[in-house]
Amino acid sequence: MIRQRAILHVDMDAFFASVEQQDDPRLAGQPVVVGGTGARAVVAAASYEARRFGVHSAMPMREALRRCPQVLVIQPRMRRYREISAQVFEIFRSFTELVEGLSLDEAYLDLSDRLHPGGSAEAIAREIRARIHALTGLTASVGVAHNKLLAKLASGMHKPDGLTVIRPAEVEAILDPLPVGRLHGIGARTGARLEQQGIFTLGQLRQAPESVLWPLFRRETRRIRERAAGIDDRPVVTDVPEKQISSEETFDRDLRDQRLLGERLAGLAERTARRLQERQLEASTVTIKVRRRDFVTYTRQRSFSPPTQETSLIVEVATGLLRRWFEEQPRAAVRLLGVGVGDLAPARQLDLFTAGRASERAFAAASTAGHDEHPPGPDWTP
Ligand SMILES: [Mg+2]
Structure with a gap:
């Protein structure tokens, strides 16, 4: 008989907002949202008191204020959230090294090899929740099941402060x-x-x-x-290597000026190239992302060889992709641009004799691709 795995999905409740309420007792029991205040700001987290007014994360801040005018808007303090996140992940790792972080406040844990005969994952889940609360004063919801899909579903079933187990017979x-x-x-x-x-x-x-x-x-x-059918054999993966490096920018107002957009894109490509160089990696694909005013999002990608970390080449490929996109959509109003590089590999040692000529290197396009995504929300991606 194949042994069932034991997977936990731990999700801190309204994390950023709960940290703020914990740190400032005047916010306790109040409708609180964490986020910016600019025209385009969105809610990063909403306390459960704010959620009662229909406010939720990813909602435009303006809409949150419309639904709940008395809501208290708190500027994000990412350093503080990271600090608490590190404490929480420390607790996870005291039970297993098989921890897959999904964000600062969410992780999968694989306890399959950590259970003594007769031990239960549910008991460990209870222990983790208790330790998190003792150390941080915050609550977490935990789902326990034999795979990631079900564990995640379970953690969402009794939020906040919930512990939910899905057994194979109940799926x-x-x-x-x-x-x-x-x-x-x-x-x-x-x-x-x-x-x-x-x-x-x-x-x-x-x-x-x-x-x-x-x-x-x-x-x-x-x-x-x-x-x-609740079948999912994806493993819990620790320390996922970087697959893509990207930079993006949401504009304060939508832009149509193609020359200006080209400049902004070049700036993003430069920033992406710099980060690639800092990590001593090379890339062989460049992807651009263009989001229109109506939130329809396009990506266009070009692969090439040999791989590069050179700023001028990355800028050239990215701006070329944008130029071609404008041929399809000459009058589009654009709210966001992004440039990513992928297919990353460690940079080769620079050869002194060829380094100076690197920019003359033949740049063979292997393929171009893209996909268009329509709101609302991403659909299935493999
Ligand atoms: Mg959460």
């Missing part, structure tokens, strides 16, 4: 009635298309005929069906 009963949108990766658009086919719940998705799912998910069909 269908818990998942089947859930709306398809609860599955990570099924955004509003895919959700709507499933509903057109009469598929509203994960149970229906799990049992849907191939002829209905294939046109929607193609090669992902089998995986989607498995996820809907």
